[in-house]
Amino acid sequence: MKVFIGHCLALRGQCDFLLVPRLVSINKKDYICPKFMGLPEMTKQAVGKQPLLIWRSEKNCALGSPQALPVVLRQEFPARRIKKGLQKAEAAFRSYHRLLQQGLFPEEAETVLFGGTHHDRGEAGRRIGLIGHPYCLYDPLVNLGTIDLLHRYGFKVVAPEFFRPRQIESELQILAKPLFWTLSQRIFGTFRLLCKQQVEGIIYLSAFACGPEALIGELVKKEAKAIGLPLLQLDLDEHSGEAGLVTRIEAFIDLLQRKRRLSCV
């Protein structure tokens, strides 16, 4: 949230309008999170007088429909062109997700999508799971380069976006009550899948004071304890220091190695 407002403030002087999405839900019967629902208003408070366009999405309504776009952007173009544009965007979005499911990270997927090439990292034998919200996982500035660090230690990192939504959904059937936060569903489903795939350990990056994560984290912790899977939960916020994070991750990796040695003997 703070990062988003920061982006908006940086952009304030450079453009005529800011386009802010109101993400209510992207799946039927689910929500993203209350803070996203109030995002346009919160941004308005922060940026002051800058005109604001809101990209609306209602409950159960797809973001890709032409009605979702703000009127100002719509009025100058014929409806057919808008539709075509949206279809193009959606196609690109889908192929982007296909690339992610092949095991690429967002940055790599973007280069491939825009015509670049990608060289394989090669199959490392040891795998570590990484779960959390996408903006915590893939922004190296927010998570202080956790993914790079793990790669340097020779781990293959498995992230939630590598799995197909359908796989994740089937894992959620064991819950007594369906979760109503899309991102939490993804975290919990991935966690179950990772358990099945026998990763060595799981690192859970969560944002400090994130509401749904407080509850889901508890659920994940209990499950991990029940099957005896090593789990490291890290809360990130604007005060996180790189040294503190690195120390914790290194200690965790040491523990994993120790566990492996013991199980070999």
Add this chain to the structure above:
Amino acid sequence: MRLTFPHMGLLSIPVETLLNGLGHQAVPAPPTNKRTFELGAKYSPEGACLPFKINLGNFIEALEQGAEGILMGGGLGPCRFGYYAQIQQRILADLGYKFEMLLIEPLGGKREELYRTLRVLLQKVSLYQAAAVLRLAWQKIRWVDQGNALLRFALPRSKDRVKAQRSYEHFLAAMRHEKELEKLGGHYRQLEKELRENRRPAAEPPLRVKIIGEIYMVLEPRVNFHLEMLLGEMGIEVVRAMSISQWSEEHLLGFLYPHHRRRTELLSEPFLPAFVGGHGRETIAEMVDAGVNRLDGVIQVLPFTCMPEIVAQSITPAVSAAYQLPILTLVLDEHSAEAGVMTRLEAFVDLLRRKRAGGKGAKVLSSGVLG
């Protein structure tokens, strides 16, 4: 079955009546106390909000007293309350308690859970009896809420404030044990009579402050440090639209009382034109209402990390500026101390007094996590 339920302000009065009337035995948890805070904070996830922790503490204390079942509400999100029960059940089960969780889910979700709860609740009495008990409980909460509103009005205007509070406590005790529908009004009139006798000859009208925010924090006096009583004793009239009966009308019986929702939407439209879960939208609506009615100030109470209220909180400066309305935001968690709350309240009240005395007042805005 020996059933318990979470505390929330005056909620225990009608729920106790309801459970006992349905042939179960109500085992109310001991009133929320220091141990409740400690137990709740110890076993809850760190980032969970305060109501979650207090509920959990209540449940543990009630289970220790021999409760066999827990009656709990549910929800459809995006507020975390909808998932409280599942996580709490897991935590309590890990602690080794044996109990049954009965959930009251709203109609929009899975209905099996609601039907199961109703089957268990209604197994001992006929439907006719159940309807009568339900009616008694409903009337009780309406009268009790009305009595509470009367006290909030009368407290700053009474000669002996301790005596006024004592009459109110007598009224609550009498209501709790009353079994006849016809006598409920009598208790209320008794309270009214006592408060009227206690009235001080009219001087200048007291300052009026509205309390808004997250419903649990607003309604549970043991968690918000008896905010209303503190203000009342300082000679401030506390205005509050939120109450259990009002909440039930708006959210459970919305089809019978559509005006509540329309009012909320109308008032919050200029500042927050979307639903943000929980009470975020209601908070903004009530704030605007306070501005329109020229109240002297507003106090917003929210638990630390409450998502909908954070959204509302970020919009408060706009409302405050638009109506020249002083707003104090109190963020409470299990580490908050009474002295900290008192200091802020006193300072806020001083500011309000000065604003009234000086005519055109300065814009006041304060917020912060209380340590």
